[in-house]
Amino acid sequence: MKKSVSIIGSGFSSLAASCYLAKDGFDVTIFEKNSTIGGRARQLKKEGFTFDIGPTWYWMPDVFDRFFADFDTSPSDFYKLEKLNPAYSVYFGKEDYITIEDTLEKICIAFENEEPGSSIKLKKFIATAKSNYDIAIKDLVYNPGESPLELVTLKTATKLNQFFSNIKRDVRKSFKNKRLSQILEFPVLFLGAKPSNTPSFYSFMNYADFGIGTFHPKGGMYQVILAMEKLAKSLGVTIKTNASVEKILVHNGTASKILSNGKIFESDIILSGADYHHSETLLDEEYRQYSESYWEKKTFAPSSLLFYVGFDKKLINVNHHTLFFDVDFDVHAEAIYDNPKWPDEPLFYASFPSITDDNAAPTGKEAGIFLIPLAPGLEDTKELREHYFNIIIKRFERLTSQKVEKNIIFKESFCVNDFIKDYNSYKGNAYGMANTLLQTAFLRPKLKSKKVKNLFFTGQLTVPGPGVPPSLISGKLVAELINKQFSRKTTSLKASIL
Template identity: 45%
Template structure:
């Protein structure tokens, strides 16, 4: 039976859910509170010629992203051009930098030059990681996670030990490598999962395979090209998008969602997929009796970091920067403790710079540079402009030290900051989080917030606060899982 479905939010998971729901023959409407589609993957252009991606900047797991397009009998290449980055990225340590090459054979040589025998160890590590990737990203993460019984399959049972669910990622990496730089390189991808390596299951070495082995890519024009492509596919299926459309309430009768109130207007629907922040959806859009979780539940959860972001335009080229540069001169453990335990602004932060103008001439005026600076911070801490500016100046000084550039502050012709307040205001993000829930063992699979509302059978959730977790590929998968459930629902 054809259903009329509302999707709240137009990030990766929301657009994916809408496309899959419409593909099944349903009438689908997407409501986005902001003026443009994309959620955290929005883009903006300045009057003086800069174009900034606002959020995601790492294009990893290209095969998983490609799966979305394949499901609609097309390809990513039909919509945007992917460029392989070489080097994939650079890591700056105290006094030196390490460039990560595109070719795996060159990566082996790099490892061997740093630690004798590490090339062979890298092969062993990647062989295990590939297995986890193939089982994890094709079987494990595609479950709706209503029950542990979903994982009682012969294939997953046979894979249980190899998936390393009970071993910490930190311990796993140290089985293979002892040199601190190589350990830092292998551990850094799990920071995308929002927790420290000692709190992440070794299953997530699949991230190393999905990134280091499959390569780091960039869609020319920026990540908005993926959003534009997905939205075009969704429209081809019949999806209608509504921007500047704030969903204010999910209306419930007899334990069924019957409508949503959008900009003070009530619109009837047969089913709802909430790609909006899970906490906000429950605490603000639903009346108390219909919530899966209370405020105390969310307070106990381990959230991935928020971040301080600066979008910066520079009136000259900055030498010595690659497309992605990770500034790891300081103590990772100290910074992590101040994110997850002490909950304060970092004393000696690590940070990241994306310089897409090294790859894409369309994102900055000629002979100018487009810089995206990101520093992970704790959620829920005080956010003031003076604090932001203090760290901006620190990051700028460290970029100058690494690159040899001079007087960058005087050469800036565009600057905009984005932090906890903005994540809360623009995305209703719980405590201003940027990446959702951390993928700790206690917040994996069935232990994540449920993808379905347990009291309203026609309301499902999708996105980074539910299964399978944070990141662009998992968000696409999350949208498909929610849509599949809604498509099967009998009204």
């Protein structure tokens, strides 16, 4: 008889785990509290416009390829992928920006134009980043974070010093130009920590950026969710939406049931892909691994104030992805990590998917997504949201030399309170727990409960960390742990019978 698995949540990690477990012969049911699947990667449709509510960057395509290849498929079986050129642009002042194109050779030219001689340093820096990428993404991140010995290999032995330096120190040692330094420090923000708190080894993100490039799935990132849903259902996974889980029930030290919408569902294994902190609150206190003080001491990735804006005209002087670094990067970072507060002068990011994708907006119109990174746990009010929208839209107009405020058809916002309400996110964080030195690999919250049998976790707060590709990997890792445990039990049972 098949072993049953109940999965809480339907984000990238949960969907990935469901596919692997169903393939391995488990009877899998997903319980999603919202009306649509995808977790933080949901979609907003309004007046002919389509927005990705959550992730908008498609990096590390090899991780997606590897996931789908595990099921004898490929991304191209489900969605069309386009490499962006330019990948993105970075504004530093009025009509003053640097464009990052689609090959390292072109990026070297941009660096050389900014600082003569910098292209030589860049090639050396990216060569190290590629070496780190080959070790990390092809090897290390596919370990379950159970032991420090996972980090000890012949390859990592040559990289040990990089775990005790940081990205900011390495970048600024080689690049004296502040603008170039900020561009090189930007990718690690996806890992949820300041460059000064991110180990040098994570420069592999720079190879993902400059060496591999930035892609866009036609129809948006939600197409990846739909692809995974189709795959999961083809493997026999059942998905229940509007199915909030109120309790994980433990009997004789074993997770055996969940309470969803007032009804009890029995299961051999419980796997939560929901926020880890929230998942543990579904347990009686005696069964929780981590105290409130544990979570309080951890470094969390930022929250975000997001705006989804429909414009009645096409915009100029912007690319699909556009960053606005015209204010002090370090001061804003302090407002996120060191002295949590609303930033006086926020950096922000904007995405205009309709530049690339006709599906994102009606003809002649533009879809815009604006994001301000924030400290989690901040006060979130309608008045604050409006105040900050006015700040960034006026700066946007000045920097890009165009008037857009009167061309806004509508705007929707999403912030701390929404992350808590929609995703049960700890303090309204947007990206999970940061990958600092003391929150890497085996030092992150565990995939498998230490206190409750048959209870597992997956997602951005556990191994390997924040981001879409790591979430896919997290789903694979936890599925392997579950399969290993129950395959061993089956083998032991057969041996005892014989």
